[in-house]
Amino acid sequence: MVKGTVRLVLNGANITSLDSAPIYVKQAGKVVVSLEEGTENILTDGKEYVLANDETEPDATLFSKDNLTINGKGKLEVNANYKDGIASKDSLKIVEGNIIINAADDGIRGKDMVAIKDGNIAIKAVGDGIKSTNTKDANLGCVYIEKGEFNIEAEGDSIQAESYFSAFPSRIQ
Numbered sequence: 001m002v003k004g005t006v007r008l009v010l011n012g013a014n015i016t017s018l019d020s021a022p023i024y025v026k027q028a029g030k031v032v033v034s035l036e037e038g039t040e041n042i043l044t045d046g047k048e049y050v051l052a053n054d055e056t057e058p059d060a061t062l063f064s065k066d067n068l069t070i071n072g073k074g075k076l077e078v079n080a081n082y083k084d085g086i087a088s089k090d091s092l093k094i095v096e097g098n099i100i101i102n103a104a105d106d107g108i109r110g111k112d113m114v115a116i117k118d119g120n121i122a123i124k125a126v127g128d129g130i131k132s133t134n135t136k137d138a139n140l141g142c143v144y145i146e147k148g149e150f151n152i153e154a155e156g157d158s159i160q161a162e163s164y165f166s167a168f169p170s171r172i173q
Contacts, residue, residue, distance in 0.1 A: 005028070005029060005031070006025065006028040006029075006030070006031045006032070007031075008031070008032070008033045009033075009034045010033060010039065010041040010072075011036040011039050011041075012036075012039045012040065013039075013043075014041070014042045015042070017044075017046065018045070020051075020058060021045060021060060021062065022062070023061070023063070024058045025068070028066045029066065029067075030068075030069070031067065032069045032070075033062070033069070033070045033071075034070075034071055034074075035072035035073065035074030035076050036072060036074045037072060037073040038074065041077070042076075042078075043061050043079070044061070044081070045080060045081055047082060047104075057089075059082070059084055059087065060080065060082075060083060060085060060087035061082070061085055062078060062085070062087070063086075064087070064088045064089065064092075065089045065090075066088070066089065067088065067090045067091045067092075067093075068086075068088040068090070068091070068092050069093040069095065070086070070097060071095040071096060073098075074097065074098070075097070075098040076100070077101075078099070078100070078101040078103070080102065080104055080105070081104055082104060083103070083105040083106070084103055084107070084108075085101035085102070085103040085123070086108050087106070087110070088111065088112075090110070090112050091110055091113040092108065092109070092110030093113075093114075093116075093117075094108075094117070094121070095117050095118065095119070096118050096119045097119045097121075098119065099119060099120070099121045100121075100122045100123075101121075101123045101124070102124045102125075103123070103124070103126065104126055106125055106127040106128045106131055107124075108123065108129070109128075109131050109132070110131075110132050111132065112132070112134050112137075112140040112141070113132055113134075113141075113142045113143070114130055114132045114142075114144070114161075115143075116130075116146070116148060117147060117148070118146070118147045118148045119148045119149075121149070121150050123150075123151070123152045123153065123154065124154075125156070126154075126155050127154065128154055128157045128158070128159075129156075130159045130160070131143070131157065131159070131160040131161070132162060134163075135162050139163070140163065141161060141163040141164070142166075143159055143160075143161040145168065146167075146168040147168065
């Protein structure tokens with residue numbers, strides 16, 4: 001098992017995968033995706049994924065089975081045609097960044113936790129905008145937001161937390 005930190009710097013990247021997640025982290029201790037200041041980065045997936053027998057993952061355009069952190073002052077556009085935009089099977093943290101997500105299902109999903117500190121995030125989702133889904137531990141399934149501007153258009157919940165939601169001075173529409 002990989003226990004270290006995997007770092008991925010997006011510096012003007014335009015990544016498309018028609019049959020899977022353009023970024024798929026199968027195993028790592030922690031993953032940090034940095035958005036280089038002044039750059040525009042685009043991730044796009046197709047409407048159907050080719051998955052191994054009996055597999056249901058990946059199910060997001062940027063998908064990690066481990067802790068995921070997104071940071072930096074660059075721009076990230078996520079075009080999620082299959083299901084979710086950005087998802088982590090563990091904790092998902094976003095620090096700064098200008099993130100735009102168009103999702104066929106949920107925009108941002110972190111199973112154990114979603115924590116966002118600052119940034120400008122716009123989400124258009126057929127499902128929920130931001131959600132945390134862990135129901136097995138009362139200390140998990142949380143969404144924390146500290147500062148930032150959010151424009152969320154979701155057919156489901158704009159923000160959904162299984163156990164706890166907290167928002168400090170932020171602008172959420």
